[in-house]
Amino acid sequence: MIFTARxxxxxxxxxxxxxxxxLPYGARLTPLAADWARSRRVAVGYSNVEIPSPLVKPVATQPAPAQAAQGAWLWWCDGPCGPAKAAVAAQARESSLSPIEIPSDARRTAEVIRHLAGEVKAARAVGGILLVQHAAAATVLANRCTSLRAVVGTGLAAVEQGIALVAANVLVIEYSSQSMSQMRNLLRRFVHAGRELEEGMSRSLKELSACG
Structure with missing residues (x-):
């Protein structure tokens, strides 16, 4: 369901x-709603809640294609990340997660992202999970690729926003700042979610791809 600014x-x-x-888990905000929350400094959280129907009637939305939630996801870790790999292994029991066969070395992040972008562009993968020590470089590099839309998974709310606003297909997690169970929750939400890039956001991304 999608919620408007009003x-x-x-x-x-x-x-x-x-x-x-x-808001309930899975709820999405329109761009204007997100702008309203930022301008009013209203924090938007997600939980297992029900919204009374007389109060608000969510805007209907078409379900995303099944492939978006069920396709193959590629993952990679840039160093020793035992708890992160344990979270991936646990999630792999219910999702299609495949490792990117490039050695775990932060200096190879750009190489990993080139490979991931190629797989997504060729429709051999839905997206990726990057488990890194520091998110900045991986996020900036991934967002240079037109087939990738990366967000940093600082928490479930950030993941929800990334899916709702930009149909994020790359999740960057700083494994040193998350527990195994926290990372598992982020992975589960990210790979199971349906996602569809809104026309306005798609147009903005295309326009900005040509900027200096």
Whole structure:
């Protein structure tokens, strides 16, 4: 379900205007709703909650193609990351996760991203999981590739926003700052989610791909 700026404002008002809004897992915000939350400094969280139907009627959205949630995902770690690999192994029991066969070395991040972008562009993979010590370089490099839309998984809310706003297909996780169970939760949400890039965002990405 998608929530508009007006609906988000109504929810915020009904919650007492305390600077927080809680939406159900899987909910998405329109770009205007996201702008409204930022401009009003309203924190948007996600939980197992039900929104009363008289209060807000979510905008209907077409389900994303099944392949988006069920296709192959590629993953790579840039160094010793035992807990992260354990999280991947646990998630691999219910999702298609395949390692990128490039040695774990942060100096090879660009090579890994080139490989991942090629696989996604050729439709041999849906996207990727990058488990790194520091997210900045991997995120910037991945977002230089037109077939990739990378976000940093600092928490479930960040993952939800990345999926809803830009249909993120690359999740970057700093494994030193997350526990095994936290990483497993991020992976589960990311690979199981349906995603569809909105026309307006797609147009903006194409326009910016030619900027200096």
């Amino acid at each position: 609906q988000l404002e109504d929810l915020h008002r009904s919650a007492g205007g305390n600077g927080q809004v809680v």
